[in-house]
Amino acid sequence: EIVLTQSPDFQSVAPKEKVTITCRASQSIGNSLHWYQQKADQSPKLLIKYASQSFSGVPSRFSGSGSGTDFTLTINSLETEDAATYYCHQSSSLPFTFGQGTKLEIK
């Protein structure tokens, strides 16, 4: 099973700042890495698919990069509505797995 480790677990950031969340895979997964945003009491929403492809309707301040074992989600110019937990997810091999999540608080 591929283990995804996110860092940090928690981050508190002021509006308009830049946020970087990393996801490290226990083995190479190519670009089969996706990022989700989950707000309180809501279902997850896809932000980025295949490491760097923005999903339809996602604001341009969200971007992804990386390949192999190291991936990054970047949020430029943070907005208050970005308060959420963010998860990475690999679809390279079964069982599909998720990172443990990064909770983002807006100061």
Place this chain on the structure above:
Amino acid sequence: EVKLVESGGGLVQPGGSLRLSCAASGFTFTYYWMNWVRQAPGKGLEWVANIKEDGSEIYYVESVKGRFTISRDNANNSLYLQMNSLRADDTAVYYCARGVRDYWGQGTLVTVSS
């Protein structure tokens, strides 16, 4: 608009059974793999199972093998999860999700408790 609506959750005793349903609309159901993903209260996401477009391939996470069965009815755009021999650690919100998990339903809560 892609829409996924889960139903069938509830309170069940350990060892009991439950069948979840997911009604899909707004896209061509037969073009996509479908998935179940769960989230225990206050915890992260866990992929549970998926099924190919025509039902010919099915995969499960190890912890549910032999107890859960995923199926689909393409004529009625529906996805199912039959859950038997339920345990306390199966307590979670269960989501159905399309394809590479690009769209998710709102989830249905399953609580396993005596």
